[in-house]
Amino acid sequence: MSQTAQAVVQDLVDRAVKLGDRQLAADIRAFAAQRQFGLVFEHNRPERLRLYGKPIMKGDIVQVLPERGKKEDSSSQLLWLVNTVRGGVADLKPYQSPSYDENECEPRSVAVDDVVPVAEYDQPIYAGLKETGRVERGGDKPYQVVINGENYHALETLAFAYAGKVDCIYIDPPYNTGARDWKYNNDYVDGSDAYRHSKWLAFMERRLKLAKQLLNPNDSVLIVTIDEKEYARLELLLESVFPNATGIQTVSITINKNGVARGNQFKRADEYAVFCFFGTATPCQVDRRLYSVEFGELEKKVADDASSSRSQRKVRWEWLLRGGSNSARSDRPNLFYPIYINERSRTIEAIGDSIPREMDYHAVPGVDGLRAIWPIRPDGREATWHMSQPTLKQKLDKGFARVSTYDEKNDRYTLLYLANIQEDRLAKGELKIVGRRDDGSAILEAVGEATAIPTTVWSGAQFSAGEYGSRYIKRFLGHRSFSFPKSLYATELSIASVVADKPDARIVDFFSGSGTTAHAVMRLNHQDGGRRHSISITNNEVSEEESKKLTKRGLRQGDPEWEALGICQYVTKPRVTAAITGKTPEGDLIKGDYKFTDEFPMADGFEENAVFFDLTYEDPDAVELGVAFEEIAPLLWLRAGSRGSIIKHEQPGFAMADAYAVLFDFASVGAFIDAVKQNASIGCAYVITDDTARYASVKAQLPGVDVVRLYENYLQSFKIAAEDAVR
Template sequence: MIAQAKSKDPKLGADLDREFKVLSARLSFGLNFERHSPEAVELPQRPIRKGDKVRVLPERGSTKRGDQRLWQVKAIHKAKQVADLELPGAVKAETQSVALDDLVVVAEFRDTIYPGLVSTGKVQRGGDKPFHTVINGENYHVLKALTYTHRGMVDAIYIDPPYNTGAKDWKYNNDYVEKDDLYRHSKWLAMMERRLMAAKELLNPDDSVLIATIDEKEYLRLGLLMEQVLPEARIRMISTQINPKGVGVSEGFKRVDEYIFIARFGAQDVTPSASPLLGSKPIDAAERDSEDSEEDAPKKIGLDWQTARRRDLQSVRRTRPAQFYPVYVNEATGLIEAVGDPIPHEQDRHTVAKRPGCVAVFPVREDGTEMNWSVTVPTFIDRWKKGFARSGKQQFGKPQPYIIQYLKSGPIADIEEGRAIVEGYRADGSVIAYYEELGAKAPPTQWNLRSHNAEHYGTKTLRALLPDRKFPFPKSIYAVEDVLRLFVANKPEAIILDFFSGSGTTAHAVMRLNRRDAGRRQCISVTNNEVAATEQDELRSKGLRPGDAEWEQMGICDHITKPRVEAAITGKAPDGQPIKGDYKFTDEFPMAEGFEENAEFFTLTYETPVSVSHNLACARIAPLLWLRAGACGKRIDKLPTDGWAVADAYGLLTEVDMATPFVKAVKKVDGLRIAYIVTDDDRRFQAIAKRLPEGVEPVRLYESYLTNFSFANGE
């Protein structure tokens, strides 16, 4: 082409040749990929409006893809429930009329969105604690909405993104990316880059962490992408064993591990642990570097012996008949001599068979409430014989004359697998063991813990919570808990975000962290409501399509994420039955106890500029104001008739002429964090802001609301 240009116009040809050589000499360094756009998402539950971009759905009962072209709605005939469509950009005008039921709204990457949230339920057991939130929506759109509520406020992000294995495990442009797609990797990178850039705005730049798990398919590309998108972060990669038996076979190898990228910002550091949280068998003293300083020498940390009596009031006698039995303690030696059989719930414990020289010890609180032991008779006897159970301090004059102690399965596993060192045995046969804490040394970069087995503590844990419901490859709850603990252990009010939430493991792990130290951490979980690929054909064959209630109830968020979070808190499966099984390792207790936590579930909505400008979407915007104020306490869901309203954590002033009573009310509320002031007049906003008490953040909302809650999707 340059040669042809030279033959017709030598000067123009020479100029083009020179510019081409300059451009071709420039080499881009780093990760290069096609930034595919527009990325599009179907919104099956969004009402059809004039001006919308839509797709025409395939006929009911068909498993075909249908028309993938984007049409624009030119008119809607409500009486006939029909829309007139036009194909934008077509060389030759093409129009058609289609039933509204056969259309689905599509939001493209470059479209401006006006997000809102609709509450779809809540569960409350945590008193005044902040609410965990689960948001059903396209995660990029939710991330953009969170830039209003949580910009620079997030302490930790944990994500388990699609691994791009070629399986039908994620969607792009409303079609699956197949194994033979030449652009599979760049499409995945484009998807990840957009979300990481949005997520970066949410992290606290002074002290936060982003954690991402991945396997061998994309770990190299993800590492480079994170270096490019997060240049200010200190990035480290960990390898972790997730299934010692191996998963699948690739290139002749079974995969037993995967990778964790950890990107730390600002002052974020790794929290030291007083137990061998990560790693395998401790290094033998002879193997240790002889030049180690005395300060770095190992310190002995004793094992944590637990009281064998249940503490929660959900575990009173009669709830577990097999766990109310006598432990016979010799009154002369103070040692356990025997363990009796469980007694019927109607039998008075004082009538149990006597044993010469012994007292029968039952699990009884000081107020006389009969409880249960933490384990059954066979388990207790097994631990006692191995030195993992013992009698403790004598309690004179109390209903339970001796404290009975035992080791939980976590410390026992550490002893059996060499992470805890056995030093000897006491006179009562109980084990004397300890951990070696290597001072301030960082955890290893290879993790190999039984508790991180995804099959046993991911899949099986989810099955206990949601019997008969399946989700592919959920993470071990203990693996997520352990890695988060390294960064939020000293942040009891941390905000943790997971925008590839899937089965809800992250929220569940945060609840366990809170239980350990009475923390008030809150988790924001974001996931879509896609139906698994294996189930879509079956639903379509029944005449169902996205948007139908029967279809939507099988989506990830409604079928897995929300029920899992609710089940974890209440301790009950969706059928109302108590969850079977116990939590293990760092904190053992029955799953049926649940957690003292709060959670609310939302669906992302797409508002119109007209509804937003006329305040018709106030109820949809209210949750965003509540989230920004900390997601705790009451919410102001309607425009206040008095021109102002005050909730537990924030206040809303919609009529600036009512500023005086508003400011008085704000001053009376302890812990109020934000005052939202609706006005287009900057001077009046500043004047009211100056009257607010110290510690209350003034936030301006424009009267139209349009400027506050619109986000260019893909700027």
């Protein structure tokens, strides 16, 4: 029932108790429990989820796929129980379920390749992750994570790693316009479906309940974008699922100022972002110059200590290594020279002379005790610095040049400088120096009036979905396309408005589509030096039109040719990779600059890391017996902060990574505890044991460390997720 209805019922109960009539109070409660108030909808038959990729085992519930070249029909929706598996054949018998139409067919034997396991949404599954690729340019920064899998099960999986630890969830779910752009029970939902609103609400409610487990109840925000088709129902649903929200507010975003025709209706020019705040979370002060447009009439900053501290934003530093066009050594040979740094103090100690164009820089003598940094790209190409030696010396003397991150894997340092536009802002009083780093470089922050809280109407040019959504996809991916991508800058502002003051924020998107959320998070980090990281969940579905073409060719989901055209493989992964590397999937430099104050060549990419996973389905018995460590190893890494190396295999005694440690053999517990205590970067310790007392002993000796028992915590996490789904 809604919060208002709950309050009315509770008021009646309180009155009955005051009158001394406890039986009446009990009757009121019983009556209320039998009825729904507020948002009422059909929850439909339980949602079935196909488990593509799961090995077929005895006892599985499955569906039989149609013959290759034929489309699915009602027979492929029937449920079967796997009686035995012999070689490549599964013996099936009809599965009798009260939730679905009865299967009255005769038992049959089917090739294993022609069946797919299914599970109802409230059945526990045990998932793992399989790495499918990575890109690394961010040194020791946390990784941007992309997971290819069914989002309901991926959310259950994240509950093990991130329960109560997520700062922001941003989602762009199906808008349920009737255009057959989303599926319920493996069937597209269209405008003729009388239950399409109920299906959408049931679909969303189940995922929001899982999302609720991830959000930090003391300080976090959920953002859901939607249009007018389900806007009103969404707000009621959010009230129902999140009665603990401290506030729910809706922002209107103009995504097409000319509007899109709606038949004989008003042209649609905007959509909505619904913000749900939890605990102490509130909107952030946002730097107005960051976007170079007005949000409307912005609220004036209240000049008190709390708002002043919130308005202070780190100022962006530029890469000293030149990117984009006119950046090769041959273009400007005078800007090819060495910069000598002290690796121990991370300081710039000297600036060398330019060398002749034909001279090999390896032949230049070194300087004792210092390391020479040349303008060399990660791929080995010779480039140039952004400025001449005298200009760089001036920057260095003022504290406006410095050594930044070190990429240990590639043995590379990043050098930064403060652009002239930022120095101008400092001269105008828009920025101020608030301190100095150990290397003498300046720490700057924006002065109060440069920031403000956005209003509930966003109508700037940067929110155009066509210009900065669809066209940006083509810019990064060439001929590849994606239906209705969000404007990068609209997503960026949505997220910035709630985590601008959290440089280490964790952001989850479980309808990530083309990967705009990950892209936006990386841009935010680029602006203020943050280490925010995102977890983007998408599936690898193809469009209905593409599905028909592939089916006619005799292909199925799971075939390499089919999977290559899915959302994750074809759009999400290459888009995130391109954003980081500055290159299209074909290897060409991305043309153009980012806009709205944070302007730099897209070809420069980002100093970020990203890793890509496929969701897998594991046998819980194998996990409990400890023979599936490799499959759940990435989950341990996720829980530890998604940074550094992954412990991929079992090792004698124990193993240590950058951020966590795993005790495999309790005989090594003493050395394990000592090693963890001596390494301040270890924030999570996993103990493989079925002995509760042993686990408790380790936990007691490692205060301040997240000590997790394997495999009990892993198995219990999925059981809890399944139980919460039906509450």
